[in-house]
Structures are given as structure tokens and as C-alpha cells.
Amino acid sequence: MDCASNWEYKTLINELTQGIEHTKQLREHFHSTASTFENQELLLQKILSSYEQSLLILNWGGSTVQSPPALPPSAGAIEYSVSVNGSPKSDDKKRSDQDQHALINISKKRKSQPTWTEQVKVSAESGFEGPTDDGYSWRKYGQKDILRAKYPRSYYRCTYRHMQNCWATKHVQRSDDDPTVFDITYRGSHNCHHATYSAPQPTSPEKQEFENQAVYPTGQQYSNQVLMNLRANLRVNTNDLDENDPAACHFSFVPTFSSGMTDDNRHFQISHVDDNLIGSGYSPSFVSPTTPESNYFSVSTSSQMNGYGMVHNLHHSESDLTDIFSANTSTTSSPIVGDFSLDHLELDPNFPFGNPKFFS
DNA sequence: TGCATTTGACCCGG
DNA sequence: CCGGGTCAAATGCA
Numbered sequence: 458m459d460c461a462s463n464w465e466y467k468t469l470i471n472e473l474t475q476g477i478e479h480t481k482q483l484r485e486h487f488h489s490t491a492s493t494f495e496n497q498e499l500l501l502q503k504i505l506s507s508y509e510q511s512l513l514i515l516n517w518g519g520s521t522v523q524s525p526p527a528l529p530p531s532a533g534a535i536e537y538s539v540s541v542n543g544s545p546k547s548d549d550k551k552r553s554d555q556d557q558h559a560l561i562n563i564s565k566k567r568k569s570q571p572t573w574t575e576q577v578k579v580s581a582e583s584g585f586e587g588p589t590d591d592g593y594s595w596r597k598y599g600q601k602d603i604l605r606a607k608y609p610r611s612y613y614r615c616t617y618r619h620m621q622n623c624w625a626t627k628h629v630q631r632s633d634d635d636p637t638v639f640d641i642t643y644r645g646s647h648n649c650h651h652a653t654y655s656a657p658q659p660t661s662p663e664k665q666e667f668e669n670q671a672v673y674p675t676g677q678q679y680s681n682q683v684l685m686n687l688r689a690n691l692r693v694n695t696n697d698l699d700e701n702d703p704a705a706c707h708f709s710f711v712p713t714f715s716s717g718m719t720d721d722n723r724h725f726q727i728s729h730v731d732d733n734l735i736g737s738g739y740s741p742s743f744v745s746p747t748t749p750e751s752n753y754f755s756v757s758t759s760s761q762m763n764g765y766g767m768v769h770n771l772h773h774s775e776s777d778l779t780d781i782f783s784a785n786t787s788t789t790s791s792p793i794v795g796d797f798s799l800d801h802l803e804l805d806p807n808f809p810f811g812n813p814k815f816f817s
Numbered sequence: 818t819g820c821a822t823t824t825g826a827c828c829c830g831g
Numbered sequence: 832c833c834g835g836g837t838c839a840a841a842t843g844c845a
Contacts, residue, residue, distance in 0.1 A: 597822060599837060612836070616821095628836085823842070831833090 572644045578637055593647055595627065607633045615649055623649035 486497050594616035603610050608631035615623040625645045632638040 596820095598839095600823075601835065601837095604834065610835085614837095626836095819845095821842105821844085824840095825838105826840105827838075828836085830835095 571646065572642060575641045575643065576632075577639045577641060578635075593625070593649075603630065606630065608636075615647060617649040621649040623647050625649075 483497060483501065595613040596616045596618075597611060598614050599612040600609050601612070610628050610630045612628045613626060615621075615625045617623045625643070625647045627641055627643045630640045630642075632640060
């Protein structure tokens with residue numbers, strides 16, 4: 458089994474295991490009087506997400522976005538060969554079986570990309586409701602008049618499609634009934650690392666596209682995007698942890714997109730922040746023992762989120778330990794030794810995106 | 818000059 | 832065949 462397949466296999470097992478674990482938790486919630494609707498909804502969302510991720514892995518079988526080490530050499534370039542000089546028929550004949558296969562795979566992958574729709578209301582006085590940027594860099598690649606729609610639909614793709622093989626797209630459609638409302642359909646999640654929550658740019662595509670046509674995900678959608686980035690890219694490994702001498706231990710915090718699991722770059726000093734990991738709008742700055750003599754860990758988020766807290770659900774693969782971290786910094790309630798990975802991320806309700814919505 | 822947007826043509830699934 | 836989605840040359844803009 459090669460590195461990528463192994464990675465996918467592990468991810469698949471991890472997703473399914475999480476699904477089981479969350480289902481168990483949900484069952485307990487049903488029997489608990491203290492359980493809130495929000496908690497149950499959260500668990501349902503996690504379960505659905507596990508299924509979605511598992512299906513994506515199965516559908517993409519050995520493909521690209523979630524397992525960057527196995528990137529096909531020129532998936533993007535292959536697609537651009539679809540249409541050349543308006544002579545598709547001759548191109549079709551010339552196209553090799555291999556290219557055909559690649560095209561079919563890309564088509565399948567596109568279809569299997571998760572999509573979700575967001576409605577954004579724009580008020581004339583206050584301008585945008587919600588954040589003024591969705592944290593990603595988009596490039597417009599088309600506009601179409603849609604049948605029986607008053608307004609044209611605009612199509613955007615991630616600016617870093619070619620540089621980082623990021624296939625996230627979105628299209629934006631002004632509502633017929635209420636011109637202040639825009640329907641935004643996102644397809645695919647970002648696996649690029651350029652997202653930021655910087656101040657709104659006067660030249661952002663949305664601003665230019667329509668005076669007040671804003672394209673912003675809810676906090677929950679942003680959470681899911683960030684989470685998918687983290688899931689795809691991060692892994693925390695504490696195999697080296699010396700329980701008797703935590704202060705001396707190192708962490709591995711591996712950006713799996715770049716390295717796989719080579720020993721050369723596995724180990725970071727405690728609190729080391731890899732620059733590669735900054736850019737998703739969230740900088741995990743990061744996991745470290747709370748005191749030199751304990752195996753309890755703290756997770757802190759960075760100022761990139763302007764101090765707004767997040768909730769992290771740190772899942773421990775061996776002991777089923779699940780801890781909720783809230784606010785900017787929190788500590789685990791029990792020792793963590795061994796492999797663990799982030800499996801949930803949620804914005805603080807105070808994060809200025811309005812009410813969180815659930816990923817569908 | 819380099820990069821983003823515009824826009825007409827093409828692709829392709831239903 | 833229709834219509835939504837995408838491409839890519841032309842154009843705009845900083």
C-alpha cells in the first residue's frame with residue numbers, strides 16, 4: 458500500500474470510528490435530561506460529516522484534494538485540454554485513454570464535491586450583513602444569464618486552483634424576489650493555505666461584481682471550511698511524549714499535505730508554529746503541556762482570529778478521550794498521550810457571523 | 818506590464 | 832436539444 462492509499466485508509470477508518478463514537482454519544486444525549494438540542498444537533502452534524510468524508514474518500518479513491526501527497530501530476534492541466542480552439546471532436550479523437558480516464562475521474566470528483574447554499578442579505582444602509590470577506594481569495598471565471606431569473610449568475614473559483622490544486626468554487630445569484638438577498642452556492646472545500654480573515658479588500662471580487670453583492674459563509678460554514686483544511690492538513694502526534702518528563706518532549710505537528718510522515722520534519726519544539734499552517738484564518742499556536750510536570754495539554758488559538766474563541770474537540774484515537782476546548786485557551790481534562798487529532802472545530806457563538814448554521 | 822474581469826463560444830449532462 | 836457550467840481571448844485597470 459502506498460503512502461497516499463495508506464493515508465486514505467487511515468482517514469477512512471478514523472472517520473468511521475468517529476461516526477460510531479458520535480452516534481454513541483448522541484444515544485447518551487437522548488437519555489440525558491441535561492442534553493440540549495444544540496448538543497444533539499452538533500453530534501448529528503458530526504455524524505453526517507463523518508459519513509460525508511468517508512464517502513468522499515471512497516468516491517475519490519486515491520485522488521487529490523484530501524490526500525495531497527498523491528496529487529496527480531497535472532490534474533488541472535488535463536482539464537484545460539478539454540476544450541482547445543473550439544475543435545472538441547478532433548481533440549476527443551486525439552485524447553489518450555489515460556486522459557479520458559483522468560477526465561472522468563475529475564468529473565466524478567467534481568460531482569462528489571460537497572455543496573451547500575447560503576443566503577446573504579444586504580442592507581442598503583449598513584452595507585453588508587456579516588463579515589466582509591469569507592477569508593478566501595476568489596477569481597471570477599464566468600457569468601451566465603439563467604433562465605427565468607432576473608439577474609445573471611456569477612461563477613468564481615479559488616485563486617489558487619493551479620498553484621495549490623484547490624478546486625473550491627462558488628456561484629452567486631441575486632434573488633428575484635428580494636434583490637437584497639443573494640444565494641451563494643459553494644462547491645468543494647478549500648485545501649489551499651491562503652485564506653485569511655484580513656480586512657475587506659476594496660478590490661475583492663464580490664465588491665466589484667455587484668455593489669452590494671456579498672458572499673459570506675456563516676460562522677458554521679467557515680468553521681467547516683477551516684476544519685476540513687485542518688483535517689486534511691494536520692496531524693498531531695505525541696508518540697515521543699515522555700510521561701515522566703513532559704517538559705523534554707517534542708511534538709510532531711505534521712502538515713500532511715507537504716510531507717507525508719517523514720521523520721525529518723515530524724518533530725517540532727513545543728509551541729512551535731509552522732508558517733505553513735497559518736493562512737486558514739486560524740493558527741493553532743498550539744498544543745503544549747500546561748505545566749512542565751503534567752501531561753495535560755492546552756490548545757490555544759492565535760490572534761489571527763482577532764481573539765475570538767473557538768471550540769475544539771480533540772479526539773484521542775486510542776482511549777476515545779474526547780475533550781472540549783473552549784475560548785481562546787483551554788486545557789484537557791485528562792492526560793493525552795499517543796495519537797490524537799482535531800475532529801471538530803466550531804466558532805464561538807460570539808464570533809461576528811450571526812447564528813451558526815449547520816453544514817448540509 | 819501583469820493580473821483580474823468580461824464575454825462569447827464551447828462542453829456536456831439530463 | 833437545452834441550459835448550466837467552464838474556457839480562454841479580449842479587455843480593463845492599477
